Amino acid sequence: MNRLWRRAARTVGAAGALSLALSLAAAEDLPASKRRSGFDFMSRDSQATQVDDTSNPGMLWVIEGEALWTAKAGASGRSCSDCHGDAVTSMKGVAARYPVYFTEQSRPVDLQGRINICRETKQQATPLPFESRELLALAAFIGKQSRGMPITTGDDIRLEPFRVRGQALYEERQGQLNFSCADCHDANWGRKLASSVIPQAHPTGYPLYRLEWQGMGSLQRRLRNCMAGVRAEPYPFGSPEYIDLELFLMSRARGMPSETPAVRP
Amino acid sequence: MARALINVPAKAKRGDIIEIKALISHPMETGYRTGADGALVPRDIINRFLCTYNGEEIFSADLFPAIAANPFISFTTTATQSGRIAFRWIDDQGRAQLETAEITVE
Amino acid sequence: MRERSGTFGATRREVLASSAGAVALILARPARATLESMAAAIKAFVGEAQVQKGKVALEIPPLVENGNSVPLTVRVDSPMTPQDFVRSIAIFNEKNPQPNVAHFHLSPRAGRAAVSTRIRLGDSQNIVAIAQLSDGTFWSDTAELIVTLPACVES
Numbered sequence: 001m002n003r004l005w006r007r008a009a010r011t012v013g014a015a016g017a018l019s020l021a022l023s024l025a026a027a028e029d030l031p032a033s034k035r036r037s038g039f040d041f042m043s044r045d046s047q048a049t050q051v052d053d054t055s056n057p058g059m060l061w062v063i064e065g066e067a068l069w070t071a072k073a074g075a076s077g078r079s080c081s082d083c084h085g086d087a088v089t090s091m092k093g094v095a096a097r098y099p100v101y102f103t104e105q106s107r108p109v110d111l112q113g114r115i116n117i118c119r120e121t122k123q124q125a126t127p128l129p130f131e132s133r134e135l136l137a138l139a140a141f142i143g144k145q146s147r148g149m150p151i152t153t154g155d156d157i158r159l160e161p162f163r164v165r166g167q168a169l170y171e172e173r174q175g176q177l178n179f180s181c182a183d184c185h186d187a188n189w190g191r192k193l194a195s196s197v198i199p200q201a202h203p204t205g206y207p208l209y210r211l212e213w214q215g216m217g218s219l220q221r222r223l224r225n226c227m228a229g230v231r232a233e234p235y236p237f238g239s240p241e242y243i244d245l246e247l248f249l250m251s252r253a254r255g256m257p258s259e260t261p262a263v264r265p
Numbered sequence: 266m267a268r269a270l271i272n273v274p275a276k277a278k279r280g281d282i283i284e285i286k287a288l289i290s291h292p293m294e295t296g297y298r299t300g301a302d303g304a305l306v307p308r309d310i311i312n313r314f315l316c317t318y319n320g321e322e323i324f325s326a327d328l329f330p331a332i333a334a335n336p337f338i339s340f341t342t343t344a345t346q347s348g349r350i351a352f353r354w355i356d357d358q359g360r361a362q363l364e365t366a367e368i369t370v371e
Numbered sequence: 372m373r374e375r376s377g378t379f380g381a382t383r384r385e386v387l388a389s390s391a392g393a394v395a396l397i398l399a400r401p402a403r404a405t406l407e408s409m410a411a412a413i414k415a416f417v418g419e420a421q422v423q424k425g426k427v428a429l430e431i432p433p434l435v436e437n438g439n440s441v442p443l444t445v446r447v448d449s450p451m452t453p454q455d456f457v458r459s460i461a462i463f464n465e466k467n468p469q470p471n472v473a474h475f476h477l478s479p480r481a482g483r484a485a486v487s488t489r490i491r492l493g494d495s496q497n498i499v500a501i502a503q504l505s506d507g508t509f510w511s512d513t514a515e516l517i518v519t520l521p522a523c524v525e526s
Binding site for chain 2: 475477480486487488489492
């Protein structure tokens with residue numbers, strides 16, 4: 001496919017679709033009853049792929065994570081299971097409350113950050129690189145232990161200043177196209193951007209298998225795609241901005257069921 | 266070793282038609298894509314898939330670059346006897362991966 | 372004009388002919404398949420036999436959300452007995468760089484002729500499924516698809 005054509009078509013489509021909505025920049029609070037997962041906005045075939053564990057490609061990362069969970073790592077010669085036992089029990093509901101406040105850093109960390117903190121401090125192993133197969137596999141395996149459970153993120157007063165920062169980032173215009181996240185995902189969810197339906201931006205199933213990536217990816221990778229979409233320079237992987245944004249988005253999704261490993265177009 | 270997920274019912278009645286699903290991780294690099302450096306990324310796909318039931322071939326497929334990454338194939342067979350269902354994926358380099366599942370047929 | 376000149380003692384006419392051939396070689400690698408190359412691929416599968424419409428049902432979403440992964444199921448109306456079964460099912464496309472998608476080989480032990488997979492489509496186009504029966508006949512179904520692009524991608 002000719003990338004330049006795609007870019008042009010998308011830019012024209014975006015500008016056209018949102019020209020009427022530029023005044024509606026503030027994040028409107030969605031009543032809980034109107035919140036819908038990205039699952040609801042995708043085709044029936046993509047939905048069918050997600051719900052069938054025998055055909056969901058994300059499950060390939062989950063089974064790798066399951067193997068990594070019991071693999072010895074680092075100078076410690078310890079595996080995750082040596083401390084945490086059977087993940088089905090010990091990790092139940094854990095991913096659904098991330099990002100959490102990490103006292104030692106006086107700020108929130110996301111699940112992948114927490115995995116790497118464990119690797120470094122408890123296993124004396126090198127941290128896994130961002131978007132590496134192993135890190136996504138572990139996050140997918142741990143995430144799956146929360147599947148179907150309600151998201152509980154943000155229920156901690158220490159997180160509030162960071163959640164507020166995340167909300168400010170969500171509402172701030174950026175990039176050459178000068179759109180905020182809210183411009184698409186609050187003011188125009190359900191409408192089309194080029195030929196895709198705009199979802200409400202609830203990160204209910206990360207890490208997930210994105211058909212566009214032909215592979216598994218994190219929320220940070222998806223946020224970088226959004227920033228590229230409005231022609232903004234994406235923050236580097238691991239930036240606090242992503243954590244604050246994730247904290248805001250997951251708090252906003254509190255109560256919705258976790259879907260990891262999800263499938264999205 | 267690529268990660269693979271195969272789905273074969275553990276038990277079946279003789280004569281039942283059973284559904285078999287096979288999913289394997291593989292980029293199925295088409296050979297038509299340009300990489301970040303502008304050069305064509307060479308083709309690297311799984312081009313053959315075989316399934317045997319107690320050694321007898323029951324299904325096979327020739328795959329081309331138009332098969333999606335992390336290829337998924339689903340097909341049926343008749344449960345005839347207990348034993349082993351074996352799966353083999355072969356790539357452009359001739360490398361093969363083998364997975365097996367046991368089935369009990371009563 | 373001298374009779375022998377240019378590279379390796381070739382005549383000017385020979386050099387022109389060979390360079391034209393070289394240029395033709397470069398152009399001959401298709402950027403995408405065409406109706407002709409799909410027809411050629413189908414001919415390679417069916418030989419001289421006539422392909423009839425029917426017996427085959429190609430199930431594929433008419434509006435494709437992402438061309439990278441499109442679920443497809445082919446079903447063939449067949450008793451799947453040793454006397455009457457589907458030998459193979461071949462899938463072809465019109466506009467990908469290559470006309471073949473997959474060839475599936477079945478046995479009478481299949482019970483029923485139904486295969487599912489996920490394919491890639493580079494553009495809106497027609498997909499053709501052709502089944503070869505044990506009696507040597509060929510049957511087909513065609514689907515016309517529209518492929519849409521997602522928003523907000525890597526680059």
